[in-house]
Amino acid sequence: MLDRVVHRTDLSALIDELARTRRIVGPVKHEDRFFYEAVDRAGRLDLDFTYCVYSPKAQLLPPKETLLTFDRTTGNFTCHPLYDERPTVLAGVHPCDLHAIKLLDHVFGAEHADEQYLSRRRHMFLIGIDCPHPCTAGVFCRDMHAHVADSGFDLMCYPLERDQAGRTVRYGVQVGTTAGQEAILYGRVGTPPTPEAEQHLARYQAEKDRAFPKAIPVDSAGLPGLLAKSYDSLLWEATARRCYSCGSCNLVCPTCYCFDIHDDGALGGNGGERVREWDGCQLRGFAEVAGPHNFRPKPGSRLRHRVFRKGKWILERTGLPGCVGCARCDRACTARISLVDMYKQLAEEV
């Protein structure tokens, strides 16, 4: 069901309108690739982007952030938490990344709410852009049921019509929240959907359904079962021989949210800060405690840990898939270790 039909210039105008009180972050093209970046106006965004090399995770959970500052006086100290409450419109998020944000919302918002994450999240206006076809080879979002999203956005835009240059000229817009509703109403953008536009959307969705192939032998619901049978597979150790333990797969993953916290004191003086920084289970020191003792010293065990989190444990724990099939991990791996390949090989083994 559509709520509005807008022209590309309307969408731009809407983002600029929202940006009167917000920052704009969205896909920007550099050479042949797209990256999420802060821009000063919507015209700089490329909403017909294929995929962004990095997911929008960094917009919600920055690679490095100060959680709190502290000040020591003799025999005492005080702490001051910092919150990032800059209103932001994040424009141009594909369904896979919307699913990933949903998982982050659950992890940081459900039990033991993380106010540092939530303050950023609450001030973010999310504009989704649907993908008519797979953004690139090797993705398996369909298998993870993450190629479509019916919630998790303020507005969702379906690219219904393209011009000869391949640019989307007309979007069908679906409203996801009251904030989204208000933006459409107050912005007075676009026109109400006609029956013809609804038919157009149905046609678009049918074509999309045909365009996204199955890429792996099981879907997200079947993965936990496949992995349960594969815990002792030799594949982990064998594949991990190629693994540098560089953590690139973790860091580019939209659903990898593990982090480290460390202290940084000022040189001379009593001030300092506690800093949160991205971490990854593939890095050698991830499970190391003082002593030192490493609870997961083998690259093969670390690889298995990551794949089990992606395919089984996060789903079982949260009810939400721990992987959205974007294949950023596969593309980021210079050793060409691939989740898709591993899933195929495991399916052949069992």
Add this chain to the structure above:
Amino acid sequence: MKPRIAIFSLTGCEGCSLAILELEDQLLAVLDAVEIVNFREGMTERAWDIDIGFVDGAVSTPGDEAEIRHYRESCKVLVAIGACACLGGINTLKNHQLAAEYRGYVYGERAAWFPTTAARPIAAVVKVDYELPGCPMVKEEFLRFVKHLLAGRQFRLPDYAVCVECKKRGNPCLYDRGVVCLGPMTRAGCDAICPTYGSKCEACRGIVSPEALAAAALNLRDQYHVPQEEVLAGLRLYGAYQEEKLP
């Protein structure tokens, strides 16, 4: 009592010593926290009761060897700074050539006046307490080291690869452009400065782990068809790897 600091140079360009002077706005805070008692690049006085000695350059001559032993005896804590001091650095390129040839090339007829040995990291000659690698040494890491030492905290180098810093900065990966970058096998801590400016990593901070080196040996040959000699030549630039064969 402020710790008494010395900064020494063996064979190298002394750029790592200079990097300390380049700390700029942080330099005053450092000078406030420590007392520099021996630093050829920055002062004329010389004292020899030293708490922490920083040494750049490789051990590349019989004279270097005598000096580093003297530094070791004079310093309670000895810190190797820069690729030359930590890995041997660029100097080690000569280790893979015939001595008569390179000495003739560099010193001509007077080669005999300048005795040299194979270039070695200082840890090959004396006990080293800490290493701050890189070409040049990373100023920010030096600062972190000083902060840790003054606060009585254990200092550890990052035990992960340069890729981590590239990803945190949101850099495009050079491999996507077909460039074989040594980042995946190289110790981080430089904030991925070379890849950030479009140049491949050349492992000036050394190999991060034996596993990463073993993975490199497999991947670069099988996935990227880089002959072993080429990988070795790349890793030898800063002395990150000296053997004849990869694992």
Add this chain to the structure above:
Amino acid sequence: MIAERTKRAARPSLYEPVVARIRSVTKQTDSEMLFDIALPEGRPLGHQPGQFVQVLVPGVGECPISICTSPTRADSFGLCVRRVGDVTAHLHGLGAGDTVGIRGPLGRGFNLAEFIGRDVLIVAGGLGLAPVRSLIQYILDERANFGRFSLLYGARNPSELLFRADLVRWRERKDMNFHVTVDKPDDDWRGHSGVVTTLFRELPALDPSTRVVVVGPPVMFKFVVLEVLARRIPQKQLYCSLERRMKCGVGKCGHCQVNHVYVCMEGPVFTYGELKAIREAFE
């Protein structure tokens, strides 16, 4: 469907500690110190035996430490800290009157409802006595609510014995069955020597409903579990505590995860029955 965007709630940061004051520091061994810590205004920590806190030394970092006193002694709490890394080394440098940051109590402790009315056997090795001491104190403070109570404690050598004043008091008590052993006795040692499993001979026959707690180094753990299971105690009545790299303490940062389990959330206390399903716990 239109969803309400969440409204901002005035909740503090998860990572902000309470500034707590050290009341006293007592040397236990060459590497362990006992800290008595009070929250502001004598507020109780509100913990269960077996839970832990994150202790912050600002400018150095945080580390997880199990609480070694019972909630029945509420105006302060104890932490037995072994010097192993940066934070613990700095903690050892602090004294009475100094402050530290405290987050917690965190994790799942012993399920006391399961213990009440039952016989209890606690077997501790080395620093493993610290996390179970909270339970020992609890049982002794509420002695009438429990059945027969036995405690077996083993250390490598006499100089590594923790809580010596407690050991003396426990030995004198008629309402508990306490035995201590050292692997390597010195010349002054008059007590039992040998590994902790040798103390099982001193025990009366165990009732099948006995709740057993085993906390200690991995090598000890296996052999004690064998002794316990050989006495036909069901696996779900056997409790232990896992050590991992708890960092955030609230199930987010991922460091303490063992297979599907977050030790900081589902643990650190597990039954042996639960632990068996966590393959990595034994690797």
